[in-house]
Structures are given as C-alpha cells and as structure tokens.
Amino acid sequence: MEVLSRPIAPGRLEAGHIEQQLRNCARLPSLSSIDRVLRELVNAEQCFTAQVADVIRRDPSMTTRLLRLVNSVYYGLSMPVTSIEEAVFYLGVRQVRQLAMVTPVVEDLQKIAGKGGFPWHAFWQHCVGTAILTPEILGDVQTSQDETDYVAGLLHDVGKIAMAAVFPAHFEAVQTATRAGEDILVAEREVLGMTHCELGAIYLRHHNLPESAVQAARYHHHPELAPSHQRYVSAVQIADMLVRHGGIGESGNRAPVSEESWAEAEGWKVLFPGDSTEEQAIARANLRRSLERLPAILEGMV
Numbered sequence: 001m002e003v004l005s006r007p008i009a010p011g012r013l014e015a016g017h018i019e020q021q022l023r024n025c026a027r028l029p030s031l032s033s034i035d036r037v038l039r040e041l042v043n044a045e046q047c048f049t050a051q052v053a054d055v056i057r058r059d060p061s062m063t064t065r066l067l068r069l070v071n072s073v074y075y076g077l078s079m080p081v082t083s084i085e086e087a088v089f090y091l092g093v094r095q096v097r098q099l100a101m102v103t104p105v106v107e108d109l110q111k112i113a114g115k116g117g118f119p120w121h122a123f124w125q126h127c128v129g130t131a132i133l134t135p136e137i138l139g140d141v142q143t144s145q146d147e148t149d150y151v152a153g154l155l156h157d158v159g160k161i162a163m164a165a166v167f168p169a170h171f172e173a174v175q176t177a178t179r180a181g182e183d184i185l186v187a188e189r190e191v192l193g194m195t196h197c198e199l200g201a202i203y204l205r206h207h208n209l210p211e212s213a214v215q216a217a218r219y220h221h222h223p224e225l226a227p228s229h230q231r232y233v234s235a236v237q238i239a240d241m242l243v244r245h246g247g248i249g250e251s252g253n254r255a256p257v258s259e260e261s262w263a264e265a266e267g268w269k270v271l272f273p274g275d276s277t278e279e280q281a282i283a284r285a286n287l288r289r290s291l292e293r294l295p296a297i298l299e300g301m302v
Contacts, residue, residue, distance in 0.1 A: 010169040012193040018167075019202055025166050026112050027207045030104035031151075052096060053084040062103055066091070069099060069300030098150055102128055102301055105154060113161045116168065118175065118252070125249030125302050126240075127154055129294050133239035134232075136290050140283055141231060141271050149232055152216035155209070156236045159200025159217060160252055167192055175252065184253045185221065197221060224266040234267030238287075241265060246291045248298065 013021075056062050063084060070087040071080050081087050088096055106124050113120055134153030135144060164171040170192040177187035188195040200217030212229040216236040219226040223233035241262035244251055262268070263284050272280055 010167070010173055010191065012191065013167075013170075015194060018192070018194050018199070021166050022162060022199065022202055023206060025162050025203060028105060028108045028112070030101075030108045031207075031209065047093070049085050049088045052088050052093065056084055056088070056096070059103075062100065065099055065103060065301060066096070069095075069297065072296040072300040094147075097147060098131070099301060101147065101150065101154070102131075106302065109158070109161055112165050114165060114168075116164060117172070118164060119250045121302070122250035123157075123160075123252065125298050126243055126251040127157055127249075128302050129243040129246075129248050129298055130154070130156060130236065130239045132294065132297060133242055133287070133290060134235045137238050137271065137287065138231060138235040140286075148210055148212050149235060151210065152213045152229075152232050153236050153239055155200070155204060155213050156216050156220045156240060157196065157200065157251060158203060159196030159198065162199045162203045163188075163192065163196055178252065178254050181254075183255065222266065223270055230270050234270040237265055237267035238262055238271070242287060242291050243294070246294065248291075248294055 056066055066084065066087050067081060070090050081090065091099075106128070109124070109127075110120060131150050131153035135149045138144060138149045160171075163174070173191045174184065174187045177191065178184050185195045185197070197218050197220065201214050204214045204217055212232040215226045215229040216233045219233045220236045220240055223230055223237050226233040240251070241257045243249060244253065245257035245259070245262060263280070272283065
C-alpha cells in the first residue's frame, strides 16, 4: 500500500534573516504618488466640484468605483447618479480622497501578494473596512486634518502580505495552523519566528511610511504597548475587531470576536478612559450603525 508523505514544514528563521529578506519585498509606489493632482485639489481651501470631477474623469477605474460607491445602498438615493460632479457633491472631498487611495494601493498590494490559495479579495475588504472605520472611531476623541488615520487602518495587516510574498511556505503553514484553531500570533511565531505585526512594522519603516502607520501595524493587537500614536493604534484595533465581528471580509485571523469584546479591548480603554457609561453607550451605538452600513460601502469600493 502506498504511503502518502506529509509535506515538510518550513523551518523557523532568525530575525536577521527575516529582515534581510524583507528588504527584497516590493514597495508600494502608490503610497508616495497617490494621484498628486487630486490631492492638491481636495486639500485646497477652495476647490470646485467640477475640477475634482475632471481629474477623476481621466481615470476609468476611479470613475467606475466612484459611481458604484455613490449609488450603493448606503446612500439611499432615489435616482441613480450618473454624473461625476454630482457623485463628488454627495460623497464629499474626504470620501473621494479615500477612494483615490484605495484604488492604486489595493492594486499594488495584490501584485505584491500574488495569487495563491488565500482569499485576497475578501482580505482587501477587511483592510478597507478597517480603514473606513478607523477615522470614525478616532473622530470621537480628536480632530483629523489628513488621511493618516485612514492609511494606518488600510495598512495594519500589511505584514501578512509581506509574509505571503517573501515567505509563502511559512504563510501557508500559518493558515493551516489557524484553520485548526491555533492563535494566529502564536502560529506565526512558531512557524516563521516573527508575527505579521513585526513584519508589517519593519516593512513600513523600511519604506519610510508615517510612524503612525508603523505603530498601528506593530501594535494593533496590543495598543497599550505602543510607545507612540496610541490613539491611532487603538482606533485601528477597534476597527479591526468590529470588521471581524461583522463577518466582513477575511483577515486570516479566525479567532471569534463577540458582540461586546471590541468594547472591552485595551484600545477602547485608551480612547475612552474617563467617559461616562452613557457616553460610551452612545459611541458603541454609533459604531454599530457604521458597521451595518459598511458592506454597502465596500461593495462600491473593493
């Protein structure tokens, strides 16, 4: 009788070797050149919808996503929007700016990750969903003037992409372990020798991304340990947990997130340390409503 051989598990690697290999991982060109013309327009104190629409019109992919997003169920419009100017009016410049980021970044990340057996489209939904909720959560405690919080949410799991690209055998072994019920961070450290959090921080710092994004990648499972940008990191943690609780997309982390566990996480304590029970209840109710709207928004963006 023929005996089937078991696949050989990849060996655990030393930190120095891992870091050296990560240097060979492709960078994200979109993060340094995200439609500069559009950025200038939407960041200007005064800009006209027609000007923004003219920039969008040059990009067929962006145009398609914009119209699909504005006509999603979330916005509940009685008549479909077919005009780019009207779509920009409804969405507002910040939403347009976020959409402009998602389009090239997701395309770049897909090239880096490759194909493989992992459900990448569902993974992009998780990342974009986390990015959308992060500013909403952070907005309850501080005012944001740019998209730093959005970028931190979008790239919080970039370490998983780096692992899939540079250490594919280890990445597959981790997926096998998590499907069997093992904690993802434990599995990553045992299989590779480094977690996706550490990988992501090294990758983003190597490519000169904002420190808030580096800290979010490194500490989004334990924001209380972040040496800086704790509020950003905490908002990413809560957003990540909410998206997983809602069953939206696929992060690769199969640990269940219960109804209230995100409101009991360390990140919540960092963000709302002295708020009254009533204030916290209002914040939770607002986030639940945002979570309910999220699938319709993602349908238009990813």
